[in-house]
Amino acid sequence: MPDLISERPDLIVEHVAKQYPTRSAPLEVLRDVSVQLSAGENLAILGPSGSGKSTLLYVIGTLEPPSSGSVTLGEQNPYTLSEPELARFRNQHVGFVFQDHHLLPQLSVLENVLVPAMADGPVTDAVQDRATDLLQRVGLEDRLDHLPSELSGGERGRVAVARALINRPQLILADEPTGNLDRTSAASVAQLLLQLPQEENTMLIVVTHSTELAQRMQRRWQLDNGQLVSGE
């Protein structure tokens, strides 16, 4: 079983398995997966459709508990927390970037970035300043009041990256972040995705089909039929 071992792992995924019950035998989506990652490191997970990439991402992102095994992020196993604590943990420690970006169409660019900050109460000026700063860093400082419908695909991706970073998470999880983008936009988003976490000393795990993006990452893993089958 291949392992990725760093010096000071901040993320430790140990022997994670995920099964879904069916009428016949349980469907095994992940089998004995273990991953370790340290601050500032990034990792690409590749694999064919249905290999369990996204499931692994959600298990790490505290959105889906594993059937067995454990996840430790910042010395905390989030799955031992209650639902409200888990949500707060996720809010503070994990940022997500999705293929569809999932921007709220009724909110402006700035407001979309602020959404994670609103999970626990009013938005402070400091958070608002950080959002503005992040948007400046992704090159959207002149689009703060625009609605998602007024943005290009690449711009939406950049907003999603900024949003993922708003709460200074330890870990960013990106699910096919460039999957729906043209080459130029994809490159731009990929650049930001690699650059900003690096600047924020944040771990990054990207699930992608894009070998081009994977090549730019520090580590690459192949997931096939629920198992990590190769890595660099």
Place this chain on the structure above:
Amino acid sequence: MTFLKLAIRSLIYYWRIHATVALGVAAATAVLIGALVVGDSVRGSLRGMTLDRLGRIHELLLSDRFFRTSLADQLPQQAEFPQDYQLALGLMLFPQATAERPGDGQTTRATNVLVVGSETDARQAPQQTDFWSLGDRSLAPAPLPQPGEVVLNRRLADELQVKVGDQITLRLPKPESIPADSPLGEKTDRIRSLPQLMVVAIVENRGLGRFSLHPSQSEPLNAFVSLRQLQDALDQKDRINALLVAGPDVLPAPADEASQALAAALKPSLEDLGLTITHPRLSYTSANGDEVVVYDYFSVSSDRMILPAAVERAAARALGPLGGHPVLTYLANVMEPVVAGDSPTGIPYSMVTAIDPTNQFTLLDAQQQPIGRLGDSEIVLTSWAADDLGVGPGDEVRLTYFEPETRGGASEESSAVLRVRAITPLTAPSEPFLPSQQHHFIETPTLANDPDLTPKVEGITDQRSIDDWEVPFTIDYSLIRPADDQYWEEYATTPKAFVSLATGRRLWGSRFGATTSFRVPATGQLTQEEVERRLMAELLPDKATLGFAFRPLKRQQLAASAGNTPFDWLFLALSFFVIAAALMLVLLLQRLGFEQRAQQVGLLLSVGWNRRQVRHLLIYEGLAVSLIGSALGVLIGLGYAGLILAALHSKAWWLGAISTPFLEFHWTTRSLVMGYVSGTVVSVLTIAWSVWRTRHVPARQLLAGRVAAAASTYAAPARWPLLVALLLVSAAVGLAFWAFGLTGEQQAGSFVGSGAMLLTALLIWCWHALRQGGRHLAPLTRRAPLVMLAARSAARNPTRSTLTIGLIATASFLIVAMSAFRLKPTETGTGGFALIAELSQPIFADFRRPPEREELLGDEAAAVLRGSDLFTFRVRPGDNAGCGNLYRAQQPRILGVPPALVERFDDPDAAGFAFAAAADSPQNSHNPWHVLSAIATPSGEPIPVVLDKDTALYSLQLLGGIGQEFTFVYDDRPITFRVAGLLALSVLHGNLLISEADFRQLFPDINGYRFALVTAPAGQAEQVAEVLEDRLSDQGFDALDTRVVLSGLMALQNTYLRTFQMLGALGLLLGTFGLAAVQLRSVLERRGEMGLLRAAGFRRSRLAQLVLLENLFLLLAGLAAGVLAALAAVLPHMFRGGAAVPFAELAMMLVLVLLVGMAAGYLASQATLRVPVLAALREER
């Protein structure tokens, strides 16, 4: 796997969503069933009450004259008596009696009491044929009342506050034959009292205990006495005035043919009709011993002095060919010569006969020459009169006489100047006149020597001296000379002068008739029997107009029990919101179910099903769901109807308006089937429509689980919506200002219109703000970001959100704004009158004139009445056609509007009744009451009528407005009316108002006034009422405060509005569940967003809060917009005094809606917790 099997499996698999749709269908069906069953219950209860109070009684004959008891016995013996009936019972009925309980200082009185005088002597009437045997015998009182006793029904006992053993007095109309409105008619002493009757039993208001002649759900006031007691008190031995004809069973009510046969079987005698045939004959034995017949004829006369027109016509037909001819004899108060200078004394109180010459009646002049036909201004004096007046042919004499019809109870004198054409000899009798003996003459008498030309009038013609006359007018005894007394003694009623029939009828003809007797020469073999036979042959077909008409009481009242209001349709209309809300719920739930199955539908399409097949699958499932839901709805609907009936039974709700608890639960198979089928069909159509709307969603999108289009983008700011909103606000303000100049419902309608404009403006503004994304309204950087986020989420689909807000706003607007139509008493509703009064017995005097007041009421009472005015109306009793009577009026009560009332409203400053509409003509432009002409309508033309708008629309279903003609049958005679004026709601509600001139022409036999409107100085109404009730207690004067009466009338309209509001609120409650369904649907559409929020660290409870807040935002926005606009509509009207707004009730309603809405929203928010939002994050796109 077959198509059907797939549908069944789908039904079972998606049972949860199907169950919710079925509940929606059940709600819609339940409301339909509920409304229909309420209609069944009202009709069934009215019908049940009719059968209960009439028992086996099918037909009623109530005559205005007394007739032989034996007529009742003879009726079933007639060959024509139909087998549908079993027996006829003779009795006395007085529908307008007064009952009093003398108390210590205060008398308790009940008016409009129905007194039933029936045989209670078992020897005379075995139990099988007495009054109580016509109903449920077990409910008969024990003991039956004997002379000196009375039995009361519970309602009357309660009204009089008496118990068994107490004593009461009954006051009844005294039998009078001469019409009271004629100068010789008695006007004051018309009441016969039955004092100190001991109450021996009190019967419950059930069975014949609530026997009533009129269909009404109100319990009648009934008193039962023995027939013999009434016959003795009224001096009508062996006489009755009513017949009840009963069948073997309560039902069926015999058909019209049976009624006609019954009418044919009724054969009143000449005596029953009040007619008499006499045989005046005067012969003289000449000096040579021969008998010379001076006159020999048969005379038909009436106990009412004047022959009714129908009798005169029948006599003309029957006896005209035998040489019969009419005679009219009238009393001239003074007959005097017309000379210059001092007026000489004339002859007082003379009979003048109007008659035309015939072969058998030819007056001769002094020269024994036939005088011939008289001209219009000519008169023939008898020699006695000519000598007394000192006039001869060519001279003029003046006749002074009373007008044939009194005005306001007073006899008014008129006079006519006629030229003396000739003098006819009058032979002096040899002995004073004795009524029972023939006149004796020494010299040859003449045709003029005929006292029988004058009809018999009790109290006058039977008196031996003028001094003994019993007349209702004041005799000026100073005019009576010894010669006049002597004439009366010798000649008695022998006329002193003759005029032509045309002249007589011109001067003395009236609505009562224009013939006092019909004279037939006794020629040949003609006998009195033959005259009677011929006359009766012509009279019997016309007997109905002489007061011998049967009323098919059972049939009429059963027809009336169909109700004046179709309650099923009324409640369907009132339940409009509930039905609409339930169907909306069905639509939304169905749509929700579809969205949950979108992928399955997409799959079916992708594997080769065509859309029609898919639609059929879903519609078949919908049909099954509807059938099950409707079946459930039938059961729920029966319970719902029970709840409505319970509410209607509540005094606070409906009972206050209709006064009597009578509703019982009734249902018909027809209603259940109708409700079930309607509920199913409407639901299936709704489901089909919901499915049909998804026909354009691409299969690929369905496969992705999406039904709706992708999120909308926000429109660029546009000014036009704001401009339109501003225009609407301006128009609303303008309309409101204009409305200040209006009154009543027009004002309320205008204010509601203004509010509706404001509501539209608010919704446009709302839509505009949402289209902007709501960014300016709810920036997330402020406090409470979740609230702001909810508000912004509501703006995500501005059109859907505006529609949702609009639906709630419109419903709450209508519910609140309808309060503007809640009425409270106004000056126009009372017409400016303080009191409205009804009388058991008519009054005749004109109490508007102070002399009459002082004379008839006393100085003290007249002083109290100073400053008050009293307008009296003639009354044709009938059914209350008001909305308060749930029975459909078969013969609405008619009031004759006095000319004085019409004149009163000529004064523009006088307070008056408000007209909703009136026929257009120059003379009524300033006073619509002039649509009632002062001159009687020509025969054959429809009678102009004024009636209350609501009476016309709802009770009589006259939807044609002004000009519409309609016909009702009174006394077996159809009368056609034409709507000439429609009053706004007023104390005159429920009556047909015609001019007094028309009234007198239509109902000549109805004398006096039995309805009054009274003005009173401010603060003195109570005092005025007390005085009038005290002084006119014999007539049963019963006065009510007009504002109290009006409030009672308004209570009904307010009750319906209240029901509408309550059912509207119920609809709104269901609507809030619809709103929750919309929210859930919205969550499903936004699963990705929700997933993102979860991923971003939003707790599930925060997501639920977000959905709840979003729901609350829409709910509050809708309620706020609706209530705000409604208040703008209601408050000005309320401040103008036109509306009585139940703020507390409305606030409670809306708070309840809010609470239930929040609860429904909470359920929706909890449901979001179960939506697999995370899956949406990983869907392959």
